[in-house]
Amino acid sequence: MLHSVQAGAKIPRPATLRESVIEAIQELIVSGQLKPGQHLVESELAELLGVSRQPVREALQQLSGEGWVDLHPGQGAFVHVPTVEEADQLLAVRALLETESARLAAQHASEEGVKRLRELCARGTAAVEADEIDTAVATNSELHALVTALSGNKVLAELAAQVARRVRWYHTPVARQRGMTSWREHAALIDAIEAGDGERAAHIMREHTEHTRASYMEQRAGEPVEPLPKPVRRRRPRTLSAG
Structure with missing residues (x-):
């Protein structure tokens, strides 16, 4: 009966696109090509890695959980600055x-x-x-x-x-x-x-x-512990003058 076969018999699957993107972003951080505190723009990373924005977004979420990336609501993702x-x-x-x-x-x-x-x-x-x-x-x-x-x-x-x-x-x-x-x-x-x-x-x-x-x-020793990302300045919608 197949149900009696142990789960360990499963064939190892190849790395998913998201896993490959995670690996690539980690390597960019480790090598210093992406600096601590640097803003990570999804579209730019997607173009650099030759993928769509979706796996980049998923990768940044996971990297945030692992301490490589910091996500700031309303501002985006930034390379983590180790304390x-x-x-x-x-x-x-x-x-x-x-x-x-x-x-x-x-x-x-x-x-x-x-x-x-x-x-x-x-x-x-x-x-x-x-x-x-x-x-x-x-x-x-x-x-x-x-x-x-x-x-x-x-x-x-x-x-x-x-x-x-x-x-x-x-x-x-x-x-x-x-x-x-x-x-x-x-x-x-x-x-x-x-x-x-x-x-x-x-x-x-x-x-x-x-x-x-x-x-x-x-x-x-002489560096700030954690530089905060600059706040995003939102432009007010322009209004047409009556003249």
């Missing part, structure tokens, strides 16, 4: 997850895994030397994701993946400031993982993530 507190909390959680990832990676990483880490480190270093910040940020995310994957803990990897995109959003503004120092820290981390020294790998990762958090907080 200092929420950024600090997320980066603190990231530090906990990735510190444990590094400790476990030192216990479980294979020679091939270490080789892949070194390749990413070399690519990231070259990107910083060439002042290719977007490439450096993307490679940084790849390297951290690989460390988590090498930990062998799937639950830890899933949790880290949930915060990874927002971490990349916070990291992008300070990537140039962190510069080559960040990649020297990566190299030291890889050395500890290759040596199988879990405690040292954890210590280096803890310090590394704290440096990024401190850089972000320092940059935000």
Whole structure:
């Protein structure tokens, strides 16, 4: 009987148009092409992404629920401006997850895994030397994701993946400031993982993530917490003169 078949047997469906639009808008925000506080005009986004306004409207609604977009009645949608507190909390959680990832990676990483880490480190270093910040940020995310994957803990990897995109959003503004120092820290981390020294790998990762958090907080220190969108000035209907 078909009714006895478990729901898990369903064939995974491809991403819907709305999901693809959500992904695209998130990437525009993370990469800095859409700035915090920027007004998001449905028609402009629809034209940019080559879709109709309906999936854009649906995407903005969902992104609002996930904290990427703020909806202001009568004014529209705006890219969320992370508060200092929420950024600090997320980066603190990231530090906990990735510190444990590094400790476990030192216990479980294979020679091939270490080789892949070194390749990413070399690519990231070259990107910083060439002042290719977007490439450096993307490679940084790849390297951290690989460390988590090498930990062998799937639950830890899933949790880290949930915060990874927002971490990349916070990291992008300070990537140039962190510069080559960040990649020297990566190299030291890889050395500890290759040596199988879990405690040292954890210590280096803890310090590394704290440096990024401190850089972000320092940059935000002089900024307003949340700039409000400018009110929309509505024009009064023009009246015809009697003359």
